[in-house]
Amino acid sequence: MATLSVLKADTGGYVGHSATHPDLVEAAETLLKGKKEDGTLLDFCVGQVGDDVALILSHTRGAESEAIHRVAWEVFQQTTDVAKRLKLYGAGQDLLSDAFSGNLKGLGPGIAEMEIDERPSEPVLVFLADKTEPGAWNLPLYRIFADPFNTPGLVIDPKMHDGFVFEILDLKADQAARFKTPEESYDLLMFIGAPSHYVVRRVLRAQDEEVVAATSTQKLSLMAGRYVGKDDPVMIVRAQSGFPAVGEILEAFARPHLVGGWMRGSHVGPIMPVGFRDAVASRFDGPPRVACYGFQLNRGRLVGPRDLFADVAFDPARRQAGEMAEMMRSMGPFEPHRLPLDEMEYTTMPEIMARVRDRFVPVEEAPLEERQEGTAATGR
Ligand code: 13P
Ligand code: 13P
Ligand code: MG
Ligand code: MG
Ligand code: MG
Ligand code: MG
Structure with missing residues (x-):
């Protein structure tokens, strides 16, 4: 059984609310690559639309997995740091809280998940x-x-x-x-x-x-x-x-x-x-x-x-x-x-x-x- 988790957030726009900056996408990809290598993820793809970055993740941990939500939280924290460094617009815009308590729900990012019997x-x-x-x-x-x-x-x-x-x-x-x-x-x-x-x-x-x-x-x-x-x-x-x-x-x-x-x-x-x-x-x-x-x-x-x-x-x-x-x-x-x-x-x-x-x-x-x-x- 594979789980698909798509977690999306705006952690900074380039320019204004129009698009994302390549450095931000690169930061997300680097972190997710490590999580694939250490076995947390089966695979990933970083998607973009407008000023939003979407983490498309496949894994075997089921929906609402703390480990997976934590990965997304770490990515969004890091991309927020990049956005702050570049003074991108609205750095950390969609993160409504500074504290992660096991689930991204209610913290701002949009989340869709599905368990699939392939x-x-x-x-x-x-x-x-x-x-x-x-x-x-x-x-x-x-x-x-x-x-x-x-x-x-x-x-x-x-x-x-x-x-x-x-x-x-x-x-x-x-x-x-x-x-x-x-x-x-x-x-x-x-x-x-x-x-x-x-x-x-x-x-x-x-x-x-x-x-x-x-x-x-x-x-x-x-x-x-x-x-x-x-x-x-x-x-x-x-x-x-x-x-x-x-x-x-x-x-x-x-x-x-x-x-x-x-x-x-x-x-x-x-x-x-x-x-x-x-x-x-x-x-x-x-x-x-x-x-x-x-x-x-x-x-x-x-x-x-x-x-x-x-x-x-x-x-x-x-x-x-x-x-x-x-x-x-x-x-x-x-x-x-x-x-x-x-x-x-x-x-x-x-x-x-x-x-x-x-x-x-x-x-x-x-x-x-x-x-x-x-x-x-x-x-x-
Ligand atoms: P975003 O949610 O994409 O940042 O849009 C904000 C906005 O108000 C654009 O005009
Ligand atoms: P193909 O013959 O190209 O596979 O098309 C099948 C089909 O039903 C497309 O809607
Ligand atoms: Mg938005
Ligand atoms: Mg925005
Ligand atoms: Mg947006
Ligand atoms: Mg065909």
């Missing part, structure tokens, strides 16, 4: 997104595992024909629930159609409850209670032989959807599928990006990565995302480009509200100018 051939895709939130995976996961117009295998493949079970999380109430598709699709959609509130944590094949997809569900602002950058989630999906084909999984990103998390974590924009070379976030600190690292697992070894969105057939999706970005940008500081107010509560919104609160008075009372002398309205 099949005769085990293709695995790892998705990394920047400038967005965990709910960004909801729509593509629905397309992949519940929409036959995206995934003909749901109709054709007898192992998928019974459908899939979606395990969802209520991020605000800290509760989980399961819904089975196709029978409960409409119930499921009622929840996952609200991706800032409900996120898909795992997908299981209905026939045998084999886990086929896992996501990171950590929401930084809910952990920190203030704005500390965007969550920038990761996702693992297994492919082929009773699971969706690689192309069916990627197809879910061929028509870009709108997600929250662009510029200051406060704007909605299209998620653009990009090859590794284009996995940077510059225009208006975005638009949100997703890169896909493809591997063939071989006895726990990560054969790869293949850069799966580098395919020119995704050029129309990128062009469309560009047009959607243009359209959204024209709205400036107005919703729905800017996030709704209840999601701005982790930004400067509470401060502004506190400062002007006493200007808001019941509408029925005396005219405003009589009651608000000394405010901006009287030209003070």
Whole structure:
């Protein structure tokens, strides 16, 4: 049994929030190489998207292993040191605590893990997104595992024909629930159609409850209670032989959807599928990006990565995302480009509200100018 752990953090941006610095990636690779040599890891790959570094680790220690989380913690401490030395932007941004107590959960990094009983051939895709939130995976996961117009295998493949079970999380109430598709699709959609509130944590094949997809569900602002950058989630999906084909999984990103998390974590924009070379976030600190690292697992070894969105057939999706970005940008500081107010509560919104609160008075009372002398309205 191999375990795949993908742990991702922003420990410093180069330049601003746009990309990572090569020294930071090199530091991560050097440390992980040692952990492979001493037998802690079977294999590793350091992935990047925007200003985030993802540690893609294979090992035999199971999910939530203290040893593995400790490795990731050490790497993120070291890359933070490099970032501080280079005065990169937001050094240590995603590390909310200085103390590691056995598990990275709740400390800031995004984590997705999956224990895999390796099949005769085990293709695995790892998705990394920047400038967005965990709910960004909801729509593509629905397309992949519940929409036959995206995934003909749901109709054709007898192992998928019974459908899939979606395990969802209520991020605000800290509760989980399961819904089975196709029978409960409409119930499921009622929840996952609200991706800032409900996120898909795992997908299981209905026939045998084999886990086929896992996501990171950590929401930084809910952990920190203030704005500390965007969550920038990761996702693992297994492919082929009773699971969706690689192309069916990627197809879910061929028509870009709108997600929250662009510029200051406060704007909605299209998620653009990009090859590794284009996995940077510059225009208006975005638009949100997703890169896909493809591997063939071989006895726990990560054969790869293949850069799966580098395919020119995704050029129309990128062009469309560009047009959607243009359209959204024209709205400036107005919703729905800017996030709704209840999601701005982790930004400067509470401060502004506190400062002007006493200007808001019941509408029925005396005219405003009589009651608000000394405010901006009287030209003070
Ligand atoms: P190949 O014949 O190229 O292996 O294709 C099989 C397939 O089903 C692709 O979706
Ligand atoms: P990151 O979470 O990628 O650091 O983004 C922060 C931001 O606000 C960019 O505008
Ligand atoms: Mg950043
Ligand atoms: Mg980021
Ligand atoms: Mg972030
Ligand atoms: Mg073939």
